[in-house]
Amino acid sequence: MKILFLGDVMGRAGRKAIAERLPLVRKAWSLDFVVVNGENATGGMGLSGAHAQGLLDAGADVVTLGDHAFDQRDMLTKIESEPRILRPLNYAKTAPGLGARLFTAQNGKSVFVAQALGQVFMKRPFDDPFSALDAALKAAPLGQRADAVIVDFHAEVTSEKMAMGHWLDGRASLVVGTHTHVPTADARILAHGTACLTDAGMCGDYNSVIGMEPVEPLRRFLTGMAKGRFTPATGEATLSGVYIETDKTGKATRIEPVRIGGLLAQQGPAPI
Ligand SMILES: [Fe+2]
Numbered sequence: 001m002k003i004l005f006l007g008d009v010m011g012r013a014g015r016k017a018i019a020e021r022l023p024l025v026r027k028a029w030s031l032d033f034v035v036v037n038g039e040n041a042t043g044g045m046g047l048s049g050a051h052a053q054g055l056l057d058a059g060a061d062v063v064t065l066g067d068h069a070f071d072q073r074d075m076l077t078k079i080e081s082e083p084r085i086l087r088p089l090n091y092a093k094t095a096p097g098l099g100a101r102l103f104t105a106q107n108g109k110s111v112f113v114a115q116a117l118g119q120v121f122m123k124r125p126f127d128d129p130f131s132a133l134d135a136a137l138k139a140a141p142l143g144q145r146a147d148a149v150i151v152d153f154h155a156e157v158t159s160e161k162m163a164m165g166h167w168l169d170g171r172a173s174l175v176v177g178t179h180t181h182v183p184t185a186d187a188r189i190l191a192h193g194t195a196c197l198t199d200a201g202m203c204g205d206y207n208s209v210i211g212m213e214p215v216e217p218l219r220r221f222l223t224g225m226a227k228g229r230f231t232p233a234t235g236e237a238t239l240s241g242v243y244i245e246t247d248k249t250g251k252a253t254r255i256e257p258v259r260i261g262g263l264l265a266q267q268g269p270a271p272i
Pocket residue numbers: 039066067068154178179
C-alpha cells in the first residue's frame with residue numbers, strides 16, 4: 001500500500017494547503033490511504049466539526065487529534081458521529097470517541113489507525129501510552145486482521161517517540177511522532193519492518209514559532225509576561241509528513257519524508 005501521513009494542520013494556512021494540494025498529491029502518488037493530524041486546524045487550538053469535515057473532504061481517510069483534541073467544544077459531539085476522527089487512546093477514560101479503529105481503504109484493504117499521547121513534558125499526566133498501544137494493536141495484528149497499522153504518537157520528547165518505535169517494531173507499518181510541529185530528519189525502517197519518523201512536523205507556515213506569529217511567543221520568552229493571544233501565522237504552509245509503502249505482510253518497504261510548498265526544502269517520493 002501507498003500511505004501518506006501529514007502532521008499537525010496549523011490554522012487557516014494549514015487548512016488552505018490541505019484543501020489545495022492534498023487532492024493533487026493523493027492522485028499524483030496514487031495513495032491508498034491518508035491520515036492527517038488535525039489538532040491545531042482551528043485557530044491553532046483544536047479542530048471544529050466543520051474544519052474536520054474539510055480535511056476529510058480534501059482526501060484524509062482518517063483525522064487524528066492530540067492534547068488539543070477537545071479545545072473546540074463541538075468536537076465533543078462531532079467525534080461521536082464521525083468514526084473517521086480519532087482522539088488519543090489515553091486522553092481520558094470518559095472522553096467521547098475512540099483512540100483506535102480498523103478502517104477499510106478505498107482498495108478494500110484493512111487499515112488499523114491508533115493514536116496515543118506521550119507522558120514526558122506534557123501539560124497533564126496521561127495513562128501509560130506503551131501499554132495502551134500494546135493492548136490496542138493486539139486487537140488488530142499486522143498481516144492478519146490489518147493489512148497496515150499506522151500509529152500516531154503525539155508526544156513532546158524525541159526519546160519517548162523513538163522508544164515507541166522500537167516497542168512497536170514489527171507490529172506497525174508506521175510509527176510517526178506528532179505534536180512538536182518541527183520535522184525530524186530520521187525517517188528509517190526499523191529492524192522488524194516498522195517505518196519510523198520521530199516527528200512529522202506541521203502543515204503550517206514555517207515563518208513562525210511552531211506555527212504561531214512570532215511576536216507574542218517572543219514576548220513571553222523575553223519577558224515571561226503574556227500580553228496578547230497566540231495567533232497562527234498566515235504565510236504559505238508547507239505540508240509536512242511522511243510517505244511509506246508496505247508489502248503484503250504490512251511491513252514497510254520504503255519511507256520518504258514529505259515537504260510540499262512553503263518555506264521548507266521540498267521532499268517526497270516524486271515531484272509534485
Ligand atoms: Fe499537540
